[in-house]
Amino acid sequence: MSFTQGEPVDTELLDPTQETAADEELTEAVETAAPDVLAGSLGEYVRIWGKRIRSGESGSLPVVVGLIAIIVYFQARSSLFLSAGNLVNLAIQGAPIVVLGMAEVFVLLLGEIDLSIGYTSAIAATATAWAAFSMPWWAAIILGLAVSAFIGAVLGTLVTRLRLPSFVVTLAGLLGFEGLLIELVAWSGHGSGGTIPISNSVIDGITSANVSPTLGWILMIAIVAVAGSIMTLRDRRRRAGGLAAPPLSVTAIKIAAMAAAGVVVVVIGNQNRGLLKPVRGVPWCVVIVLGVLALWTIVLARTRFGRYMYAIGGNAEASRRAGVNLTFVRTLAFVLAGLTSGIAGIIYASRLGSVSTDVPGGELVLWAVAAAVIGGTHLFGGVGKMLHAVLGGVVVAAIYNGLALLGTGAATTDIVTALVLLGAVTVDTLARRGRRGT
Amino acid sequence: MSTSNTAGGARPADAGRAPSARSAGASGSRESADAPLLRLRGVGKNFGPVQALTNIDLDIPAGQVTALVGDNGAGKSTLIKTISGIWQPDRGELQWMGRPVHLDTPRAATELGIATVYQDLALCDNLDIVQNMFLGRELMSNWQLDEVNMELGAKSTLADLSVVSVRSIRQPVGSLSGGQRQAVAVARAVMQNAKLVIMDEPTAALGVTQTRVVLDLITQLASRGIAVLVISHNLNDVNAVADRLAILHLGRLAATGPLSEFDNQLIVELMTTGRSSRNGAGGAPASGQAASAPAPSTR
Numbered sequence: 228m229s230f231t232q233g234e235p236v237d238t239e240l241l242d243p244t245q246e247t248a249a250d251e252e253l254t255e256a257v258e259t260a261a262p263d264v265l266a267g268s269l270g271e272y273v274r275i276w277g278k279r280i281r282s283g284e285s286g287s288l289p290v291v292v293g294l295i296a297i298i299v300y301f302q303a304r305s306s307l308f309l310s311a312g313n314l315v316n317l318a319i320q321g322a323p324i325v326v327l328g329m330a331e332v333f334v335l336l337l338g339e340i341d342l343s344i345g346y347t348s349a350i351a352a353t354a355t356a357w358a359a360f361s362m363p364w365w366a367a368i369i370l371g372l373a374v375s376a377f378i379g380a381v382l383g384t385l386v387t388r389l390r391l392p393s394f395v396v397t398l399a400g401l402l403g404f405e406g407l408l409i410e411l412v413a414w415s416g417h418g419s420g421g422t423i424p425i426s427n428s429v430i431d432g433i434t435s436a437n438v439s440p441t442l443g444w445i446l447m448i449a450i451v452a453v454a455g456s457i458m459t460l461r462d463r464r465r466r467a468g469g470l471a472a473p474p475l476s477v478t479a480i481k482i483a484a485m486a487a488a489g490v491v492v493v494v495i496g497n498q499n500r501g502l503l504k505p506v507r508g509v510p511w512c513v514v515i516v517l518g519v520l521a522l523w524t525i526v527l528a529r530t531r532f533g534r535y536m537y538a539i540g541g542n543a544e545a546s547r548r549a550g551v552n553l554t555f556v557r558t559l560a561f562v563l564a565g566l567t568s569g570i571a572g573i574i575y576a577s578r579l580g581s582v583s584t585d586v587p588g589g590e591l592v593l594w595a596v597a598a599a600v601i602g603g604t605h606l607f608g609g610v611g612k613m614l615h616a617v618l619g620g621v622v623v624a625a626i627y628n629g630l631a632l633l634g635t636g637a638a639t640t641d642i643v644t645a646l647v648l649l650g651a652v653t654v655d656t657l658a659r660r661g662r663r664g665t
Numbered sequence: 666m667s668t669s670n671t672a673g674g675a676r677p678a679d680a681g682r683a684p685s686a687r688s689a690g691a692s693g694s695r696e697s698a699d700a701p702l703l704r705l706r707g708v709g710k711n712f713g714p715v716q717a718l719t720n721i722d723l724d725i726p727a728g729q730v731t732a733l734v735g736d737n738g739a740g741k742s743t744l745i746k747t748i749s750g751i752w753q754p755d756r757g758e759l760q761w762m763g764r765p766v767h768l769d770t771p772r773a774a775t776e777l778g779i780a781t782v783y784q785d786l787a788l789c790d791n792l793d794i795v796q797n798m799f800l801g802r803e804l805m806s807n808w809q810l811d812e813v814n815m816e817l818g819a820k821s822t823l824a825d826l827s828v829v830s831v832r833s834i835r836q837p838v839g840s841l842s843g844g845q846r847q848a849v850a851v852a853r854a855v856m857q858n859a860k861l862v863i864m865d866e867p868t869a870a871l872g873v874t875q876t877r878v879v880l881d882l883i884t885q886l887a888s889r890g891i892a893v894l895v896i897s898h899n900l901n902d903v904n905a906v907a908d909r910l911a912i913l914h915l916g917r918l919a920a921t922g923p924l925s926e927f928d929n930q931l932i933v934e935l936m937t938t939g940r941s942s943r944n945g946a947g948g949a950p951a952s953g954q955a956a957s958a959p960a961p962s963t964r
Contacts, residue, residue, distance in 0.1 A: 468814070469817070470813060470817065529810055530809070530810065531803050534792075534810060538789045538800055540791065544785075545789050549787070549801030549802075609789070609790075609791035
């Protein structure tokens, strides 16, 4: 398994006669639980956090440090990198990668992989673009998402019922759906030269329309208020039950950091980035990405299904013995991966203004896996969060955007992304090896 | 600190040594004429031409630790798999609190209150202690996982067992020591109201300190009125915790009876040869009425 086996914490066996001695040893014990449930004060929280990082439980820290390094590098090479116009552009470029990364997290958590989501997303986008000629925009989107969820269900059924390896099943999907995409675009009758235009202004507006500056502030304040009160209420419930909760100061700092990040996003988005006429506001796709992140985070952290995802990824046999329905959970994971990839596909099509048969479905899926893994999701299951895909996706998008800004070709972009992926996996592996050594 | 389940208070190890002190009801007393918690009558199991179990008569009373010993291939694993519903006996019957039962599936056994702690413990290393203890039985409130009540439940169950202390019950199980992991697996069974806990070689992979933890845990379980069936190769462990002994040899019950009626030499003899050279000594035949015989005898 990916976790340490039998760390030397047996000093925690207590004997009444040696209670004080053992108590002292307790504080020396390796702390592997989250500081949230251990710390009594801010100082202690920081101390435990530092200890965890040193013992290899670095969480999202490497990717955040890496992202800062990438930003500093590109800003030093090109002063345009941190301009409002480019950052908004980066967000729009990154949105499909981030959402595809979230789709991949669903299957990676189980220790599976889905190589087909790149083309699945393109097929969903084709269905939506095609339907948008004759249906309202929302019906077209629902149809597109239904198609991608159905594809996920088919692949998931093959993997779980027939016990075929997901790598092979979804590799077949990768190849087959590319062909299907070409047929579908030709068959739709709307395609000219293998391209279906997005005819609906709402779908087109996902990436091209912006939240009005005022609404941007209102949304940001509402999001921070809701998230903050959820955190505070949860802490209060834990204290009421007599359980350890993070110190108030820690929660306050977290909420303040969230608010600061929100202010930065809205301020950047609200700057005028238009050349001929004023263009202001955060693009809608950023709101959509945050919504998907919130929804899937709740599903993974707060529901039985989410708990079973982690359990199966950790020890499938133990989960089966505990009465978990492995087939159902695994199939549903593929369905949600398909559904989420459909969202990514529609955002991608909105950005391009069309669906084309030469969507780089293979490249997209590899970026998605890279995003999830760079963010901190383990390839062998059981460890990962939706937030990881967002952080990793931003890294991938920043490299893509920054190198384009410097005028290097696609070859350099691919090589650099590959090196960052290798670097992220190396950092994670070395950190875990260090942890085992402690 | 505030979250650690400090194992203060009385040490359970010696408190419950006398069987009478730990009986949880009428069935708890060793000599009781009442039906024991689980009674096996003439249980047999074949795998093709191989007779894995032959005519096993065994009583497992509540509130006592029954040690199941035997050489490799004696049928210990087959016997516990039959009791835990993984395999069905070909002959004979199982009586649960005096009533015949058919355990078609492991789930049926679990629902009766039979919990099996296998050697691999069946824990998810990436989940924390609370998540493992409630796996498959999560508490919900308002369509969400009820983390607070699950944590409180796990905390009180672990505190009741009062043998192990962990820094936080929110640490991943993968970071625990062998004895602590065993304790989590057992606490999980206790929390699910198990009446019979079967433990397969619980101390096999553990060092001296951790073995002590697990033995204390076993004694604790019995003192709570739970029947414990322990498979062990280690006679020191058996002598430390067992109230009763059942010795298997080549699929037959060589002897069964209170531990006090056996000494190590006799146990080894029965394990290796299935009979005793001593005149008039040896295990009692594996039937309930014979348990009251003054001296055990070989079959």
